[in-house]
Amino acid sequence: MRLITVRGPEGHGKEIADLAFAAGIGKVSLHRTQVHRPGLSPADCDVVDIEAPTPLAKTFIDTLLSAPFFDPENHIVSVREPRASITKEDPANETKPVVFSSLEVFEDLWQFSQVTASMIGRVFLAAALVAYGMIHGNIPVMLAGLLFLPYHHQMLSIAFGLCTREWQLLRQGLRALIVSTLLIGLAGAATAFFIDSPMEYDQFGSLLSGFAIALIIGIAAGLASIDDAGRRELIGLAATAHISILPAWFGISLVSGFPDTHTTIERCMAFAINVTTLILAAVAVYVCFKMQGEGLRRYARRTSGTD
Incomplete structure (x- = not known):
C-alpha cells in the first residue's frame, strides 16, 4: 500500500x-x-x-x-x-508488496549510495571487524561487521543506473563502490598491522562457485529492492559476505604478505567477476520488472539544472 x-x-x-x-x-x-x-x-x-x-x-x-x-x-x-x-x-x-515504482527505487538507492562522513566511518569500522574475524577465524565477528557494510546498495545503484540509463545514479553508485572498496582494504591493512598473526580464514571458494553465488545474490538483491516483503538487510549481508571479504583479504595481505602469484591473481579475478555478475543479474531483474527510465531522466535533468 x-x-x-x-x-x-x-x-x-x-x-x-x-x-x-x-x-x-x-x-x-x-x-x-x-x-x-x-x-x-x-x-x-x-x-x-x-x-x-x-x-x-x-x-x-x-x-x-x-x-x-x-x-x-x-x-x-x-x-x-x-x-x-x-x-x-x-x-x-x-x-x-510488489512492485515499487521506479521513483521509489531510484530515491532509495540514491540515499544508500551517498558518500558521507557517516558512511566512511561505518564502512571502515565494519571492515575492521571483518578483518579481525578473518585473521582469527572468528565467523560471528565477521558477521557482525558484514551487517553494517552497504556494499550491495552501491552495486544495485550501478545496476539500476544501467537499466534506466540514469547516468548520475550510476556514477554515484560507482563512486561509492570504489570508496567502500578502498576503505575495506585500508581497514584490513590497519587491522593486520596491529594484530601480528597469520590469517586463519581460508573459505574463499573457486571462481565458478563465486560466479554462481554472485548470480543468485544479484537476482535476490534486485528482487528485494522492489519488494516490501523482502528481507533486504539479510540480502545485504549475503552480498557483502560474498564480495567484501576479498578487498579485506587484499588489505590484510598487504601487511602480512601475499600467497603465491596464482592465488593472488585468482582472488583479484574473483572480485571483478563477482561484482560484475551481481550487477548484471540485478540489471536483468530490473528489466524484467519494467523499471522505467524516461521519467526519471526528465526528473534528474530538471532537478540538476542540465535541461
Whole structure:
C-alpha cells in the first residue's frame, strides 16, 4: 500500500486524477491549497491524495513522470508507506508488496549510495571487524561487521543506473563502490598491522562457485529492492559476505604478505567477476520488472539544472 500526494500548479489536479484512474486506481482526493515562499506572493496549487496498492502506485507514478505536463520544477510527488489502512478493499489486493515504482527505487538507492562522513566511518569500522574475524577465524565477528557494510546498495545503484540509463545514479553508485572498496582494504591493512598473526580464514571458494553465488545474490538483491516483503538487510549481508571479504583479504595481505602469484591473481579475478555478475543479474531483474527510465531522466535533468 502506498499513500501518494501530488502537488501541482492550479488546474493540473484533474489531469493528475485522470492518470490515477487510467492506472486502475478507483478513488482520489482533490483539494486546493496555497504555497507560501519568502518574498513571493502566495500561489494556489492543486493537491491530489491517493491511496493505492503498491503495483497500481508503480503504474501511476511511472506514468506521471512521463506525462507531457509533468515538470519537476512545479510538481512535487511524495510517496509514503502506511503501517495499516482500513478500507473496503480486499486485503489480498491492498497489501501486495510488489512492485515499487521506479521513483521509489531510484530515491532509495540514491540515499544508500551517498558518500558521507557517516558512511566512511561505518564502512571502515565494519571492515575492521571483518578483518579481525578473518585473521582469527572468528565467523560471528565477521558477521557482525558484514551487517553494517552497504556494499550491495552501491552495486544495485550501478545496476539500476544501467537499466534506466540514469547516468548520475550510476556514477554515484560507482563512486561509492570504489570508496567502500578502498576503505575495506585500508581497514584490513590497519587491522593486520596491529594484530601480528597469520590469517586463519581460508573459505574463499573457486571462481565458478563465486560466479554462481554472485548470480543468485544479484537476482535476490534486485528482487528485494522492489519488494516490501523482502528481507533486504539479510540480502545485504549475503552480498557483502560474498564480495567484501576479498578487498579485506587484499588489505590484510598487504601487511602480512601475499600467497603465491596464482592465488593472488585468482582472488583479484574473483572480485571483478563477482561484482560484475551481481550487477548484471540485478540489471536483468530490473528489466524484467519494467523499471522505467524516461521519467526519471526528465526528473534528474530538471532537478540538476542540465535541461
